[in-house]
Amino acid sequence: xxxxxxxTPKKLQGFWELMPKQQIYFSSLLNxxxxxxxxxxxxxxDTPVLEYSETLLAKSGGDTDKEVYRFTKGSTDMCMRYDLTxxxxxxxxxxxxxxxxxxxRYQIGKVYRGERPQKGRFREFYQCDADIIGNESxxxxxxxxxxxxxxxxxxxxxLEVEIHLSNRKILSGFxxxxxxxxxxNEILIVLDKLAKIPLSQxxxxxxxxxxxxxxSEKIINLAKTTGNIKEINQKLGNFCLNSLFQEGxxxxxEVAKTLNLFNSKTVTFDLxxxxxxxxxxxxVFEAFLKNKQNLGAVGxxxxxxxxxxxxxDKAMPGVGMSIGITRLFDLLMEQDYFDLSKTNDIDCAxxxxxxxxxxxxxxxxxxxxxxxxAETFYENKTFKSKMKEANRRQVKYVIIVGEDEIxxxxxxxxxxxxxxxxxxxxxxxxxxxxxxxx
Amino acid sequence: xxxxxxxTPKKLQGFWELMPKQQIYFSSLLNxxxxxxxxxxxxxxDTPVLEYSETLLAKSGGDTDKEVYRFTKGSTDMCMRYDLTxxxxxxxxxxxxxxxxxxxRYQIGKVYRGERPQKGRFREFYQCDADIIGNESxxxxxxxxxxxxxxxxxxxxxLEVEIHLSNRKILSGFxxxxxxxxxxNEILIVLDKLAKIPLSQxxxxxxxxxxxxxxSEKIINLAKTTGNIKEINQKLGNFCLNSLFQEGxxxxxEVAKTLNLFNSKTVTFDLxxxxxxxxxxxxVFEAFLKNKQNLGAVGxxxxxxxxxxxxxDKAMPGVGMSIGITRLFDLLMEQDYFDLSKTNDIDCAxxxxxxxxxxxxxxxxxxxxxxxxAETFYENKTFKSKMKEANRRQVKYVIIVGEDEIxxxxxxxxxxxxxxxxxxxxxxxxxxxxxxxx
Numbered sequence: 075x076x077x078x079x080x081x082t083p084k085k086l087q088g089f090w091e092l093m094p095k096q097q098i099y100f101s102s103l104l105n106x107x108x109x110x111x112x113x114x115x116x117x118x119x120d121t122p123v124l125e126y127s128e129t130l131l132a133k134s135g136g137d138t139d140k141e142v143y144r145f146t147k148g149s150t151d152m153c154m155r156y157d158l159t160x161x162x163x164x165x166x167x168x169x170x171x172x173x174x175x176x177x178x179r180y181q182i183g184k185v186y187r188g189e190r191p192q193k194g195r196f197r198e199f200y201q202c203d204a205d206i207i208g209n210e211s212x213x214x215x216x217x218x219x220x221x222x223x224x225x226x227x228x229x230x231x232x233l234e235v236e237i238h239l240s241n242r243k244i245l246s247g248f249x250x251x252x253x254x255x256x257x258x259n260e261i262l263i264v265l266d267k268l269a270k271i272p273l274s275q276x277x278x279x280x281x282x283x284x285x286x287x288x289x290s291e292k293i294i295n296l297a298k299t300t301g302n303i304k305e306i307n308q309k310l311g312n313f314c315l316n317s318l319f320q321e322g323x324x325x326x327x328e329v330a331k332t333l334n335l336f337n338s339k340t341v342t343f344d345l346x347x348x349x350x351x352x353x354x355x356x357x358v359f360e361a362f363l364k365n366k367q368n369l370g371a372v373g374x375x376x377x378x379x380x381x382x383x384x385x386x387d388k389a390m391p392g393v394g395m396s397i398g399i400t401r402l403f404d405l406l407m408e409q410d411y412f413d414l415s416k417t418n419d420i421d422c423a424x425x426x427x428x429x430x431x432x433x434x435x436x437x438x439x440x441x442x443x444x445x446x447x448a449e450t451f452y453e454n455k456t457f458k459s460k461m462k463e464a465n466r467r468q469v470k471y472v473i474i475v476g477e478d479e480i481x482x483x484x485x486x487x488x489x490x491x492x493x494x495x496x497x498x499x500x501x502x503x504x505x506x507x508x509x510x511x512x
Numbered sequence: 513x514x515x516x517x518x519x520t521p522k523k524l525q526g527f528w529e530l531m532p533k534q535q536i537y538f539s540s541l542l543n544x545x546x547x548x549x550x551x552x553x554x555x556x557x558d559t560p561v562l563e564y565s566e567t568l569l570a571k572s573g574g575d576t577d578k579e580v581y582r583f584t585k586g587s588t589d590m591c592m593r594y595d596l597t598x599x600x601x602x603x604x605x606x607x608x609x610x611x612x613x614x615x616x617r618y619q620i621g622k623v624y625r626g627e628r629p630q631k632g633r634f635r636e637f638y639q640c641d642a643d644i645i646g647n648e649s650x651x652x653x654x655x656x657x658x659x660x661x662x663x664x665x666x667x668x669x670x671l672e673v674e675i676h677l678s679n680r681k682i683l684s685g686f687x688x689x690x691x692x693x694x695x696x697n698e699i700l701i702v703l704d705k706l707a708k709i710p711l712s713q714x715x716x717x718x719x720x721x722x723x724x725x726x727x728s729e730k731i732i733n734l735a736k737t738t739g740n741i742k743e744i745n746q747k748l749g750n751f752c753l754n755s756l757f758q759e760g761x762x763x764x765x766e767v768a769k770t771l772n773l774f775n776s777k778t779v780t781f782d783l784x785x786x787x788x789x790x791x792x793x794x795x796v797f798e799a800f801l802k803n804k805q806n807l808g809a810v811g812x813x814x815x816x817x818x819x820x821x822x823x824x825d826k827a828m829p830g831v832g833m834s835i836g837i838t839r840l841f842d843l844l845m846e847q848d849y850f851d852l853s854k855t856n857d858i859d860c861a862x863x864x865x866x867x868x869x870x871x872x873x874x875x876x877x878x879x880x881x882x883x884x885x886a887e888t889f890y891e892n893k894t895f896k897s898k899m900k901e902a903n904r905r906q907v908k909y910v911i912i913v914g915e916d917e918i919x920x921x922x923x924x925x926x927x928x929x930x931x932x933x934x935x936x937x938x939x940x941x942x943x944x945x946x947x948x949x950x
Contacts, residue, residue, distance in 0.1 A: 080822065080823060080824065080825065081566060081567065081570045081822050081823055082823070083567055083601070083602040083603075083605040083606050083820075083823040084564055084567060084602075084606075085560065085563075085606065086560060086562055086563060086588070086590060089560040089562065091558070091559055091560060091603070092558065093607070094555035094556070094557065094611075094617070095555075097555065097556045097558055098555060098556060100558075101556050101558075112885065113880055113885060114880060114885075115857055115858050115885050115886075115887045116857075117532035117533075117535065117536060118539050120529070120530065120535055120539075121529055122527040122528070122529060122636050123561060123592075123624075124524055124527065124581075125523075125524060129519065129521055129522060132519045143562075143583070145583030147581060148626075150524070154561075163521070164521040164522075164523070165521075165529070168521050168523065169531070172531065173532075174904070175891065176890075176891050179532070186561075186562075188586075198560050198562065208891065211891070213890045213891055215873070215890040332873065335870055335877065336877050337874075337877045337881070382521075384517075384519055385518060385519055385521040386518065387518065419550070419553055419555045420553050432773055435773040435774065436773050439773065439774050439775045442551055442552060445551065447550065447551060447552075447553050448553075449553045452614075452651045452653040452654070453613065453614050453646065453649070453651055463612075466612070
């Protein structure tokens with residue numbers, strides 16, 4: 075029975091959109107993350123969503139090109155960003171002379187990937203990144219700082235995590251030792267899947283890549299090495315004398331030591347951590363929710379040798395961390411993890427009668443000026459329908475404004491959850507509602 | 513001397529991007545606006561940047577089509593949003609059954625218009641909108657609430673404004689009275705330009721539209737009417753007996769009365785306020801900076817009869833306000849209006865010697881845990897270069913950590929602006945730095 079000319083309103087498939095209560099909760103999480111970043115002296119950056127295709131696709135290849143939203147307008151070939159790292163590289167390259175290094179920036183912004191929509195994957199989602207970029211060199215303190223920052227982020231989100239940390243140079247050093255550098259990426263891809271595929275399958279794949287049975291066994295054992303830093307040193311100190319391997323081990327020790335100074339509590343060492351991107355070159359880490367390991371890594375990061383190699387021949391080494399906050403929120407929301415009942419947009423509703431409506435609005439004004447989210451349901455005409463609306467919207471407190479209340483300047487505050495009632499002066503009302511919000 | 517294969521990093525023309533200190537300031541303004549919206553019981557919405565072209569262009573025509581970023585991916589024809597109103601209409605239409613009405617939502621988000629870049633105009637900019645949508649009806653209290661909200665926004669931004677308020681029905685009623693409804697839009701467009709073009713030119717244009725000299729004079733006088741509500745009533749009470757005119761005047765009085773209850777202080781009545789969009793049907797208002805009227809309107813809004821007329825045949829009347837925060841910030845920044853020196857990303861720098869570096873990091877950890885943005889310049893190796901970096905970055909406080917300081921647990925805090933020095937225990941350091949931030 076559609077009216078002629080009407081359009082059925084639709085949201086694009088695979089795009090994420092929250093209802094108000096969910097959005098209030100989600101926004102509060104983003105605010106918490108921002109506070110952590112600022113507290114740790116990271117500065118905000120807000121790059122455009124669109125970039126020249128030439129800039130954005132400089133380093134990419136393969137899948138990125140297919141997934142990216144690319145189009146021309148006039149004679150300009152442009153793309154929507156698919157991550158926040160390439161825009162960072164563009165920004166740092168353009169403003170190298172004006173910025174202070176190490177440059178510590180965070181960015182929370184939407185990115186776009188036109189991939190097939192599936193559970194937990196969206197075509198538009200928030201990336202939440204913090205990176206430290208050095209000018210030609212960068213201390214390993216920065217690596218520890220990013221790992222610690224990720225811990226602090228989850229702490230602020232009130233989520234218990236364990237961070238698994240490795241250094242890619244260890245596995246890469248072993249691969250160099252057995253002279254398989256040319257297959258390094260392929261080998262790491264197999265090792266990255268160890269937890270998901272049967273051992274025999276991994277062995278078969280490594281054998282196809284030219285590893286002997288003993289080499290396969292050794293590298294699989296290596297990748298399965300976990301423990302605290304002391305245990306790692308005991309297990310690996312004499313495992314392989316390759317210099318890259320030893321450098322990785324020494325870097326791992328340096329990061330472990332610095333993490334102690336940062337008061338880090340949740341890090342364990344785990345050589346199976348590789349992270350997909352092949353641009354990571356040293357420290358790599360991933361965060362897993364305690365008791366929810368099945369969700370996979372919910373954050374991670376690592377060290378890269380050169381952020382800007384497509385834009386400049388000066389090395390800009392960096393280390394960063396990232397949280398897939400959209401996917402994380404979506405998965406936890408599905409498990410009813412969040413108590414959305416606490417995200418009320420209204421602290422209290424002012425319920426008036428016809429003849430006290432104006433006084434009600436004045437009270438709303440005073441309460442809002444004092445920081446109370448007060449609402450009066452001006453669309454509901456009768457006392458009864460206003461009360462009903464307050465109930466429907468699960469407002470915790472109502473304040474009843476009758477003619478007596480105006481005369482005595484004492485209002486009836488009713489807690490809708492407990493049905494308790496109080497007669498209070500306006501200052502005491504405010505006190506009561508505010509103390510209850512804590 | 514470019515290395516072969518390097519790409520020159522470039523930002524798209526007409527796209528806005530801030531340097532860190534500016535961004536810190538700008539973000540703080542957005543936060544302040546969000547707080548105002550939440551304080552007034554508006555809920556956040558965060559719709560996708562992309563929409564189906566069919567949805568987004570439903571109501572548009574003319575210029576919008578040319579300016580919009582539209583493209584196809586696969587078989588999907590989509591657009592980047594050019595405002596936040598159409599996505600709101602789409603959202604409200606889709607979720608009508610689940611939402612509470614009046615639905616009060618705010619959205620601060622980037623929108624895209626591929627227009628010719630010029631001073632104060634960008635192709636990507638933040639729109640900062642708050643709207644109240646009714647289900648079939650909406651009280652005039654909502655109009656006053658939006659006007660008052662705009663006042664509160666500028667108050668939070670610490671900008672003095674004057675809000676000019678009118679009701680379109682007054683001019684439209686007069687146009688109906690002289691039987692020129694068919695030219696209504698064109699007449700309003702001429703009146704909208706009154707402040708910018710010579711009177712004779714306006715008269716000539718009105719004459720071309722078929723108005724007699726006396727009608728032109730009358731409507732120009734009408735559009736020039738300003739004053740408080742009492743003065744408006746005196747001037748206009750008997751000006752025109754047309755029922756639409758009288759309805760407009762009566763609505764203006766109702767809004768004025770409610771604004772008083774909301775403790776509004778900055779509103780003046782001004783019948784020259786029309787606002788370009790022809791979808792406004794009643795209340796219209798614009799905000800001007802005091803002493804900076806030449807910047808033009810920096811915010812505004814109004815009442816519309818039906819938000820969702822392209823999606824549904826049920827009336828969803830609404831009223832909204834909007835601030836062009838990107839343009840406003842850009843113009844004021846150009847006039848050095850903001851004191852960016854106060855937006856430091858660092859509260860204090862910890863200056864260490866080689867042998868106290870680890871103790872320095874521990875101190876950074878303790879201070880950050882206590883909410884102090886403490887930084888140690890780990891890339892600078894010597895005491896001297898660390899001090900130089902603190903100076904260069906205009907850090908207000910440095911804390912010097914020598915071996916004596918570690919033994920006595922009393923640190924030297926130096927105010928780099930006044931050169932004052934204090935020897936303080938860690939708790940007193942924190943106290944001192946925090947109290948100074950207020």
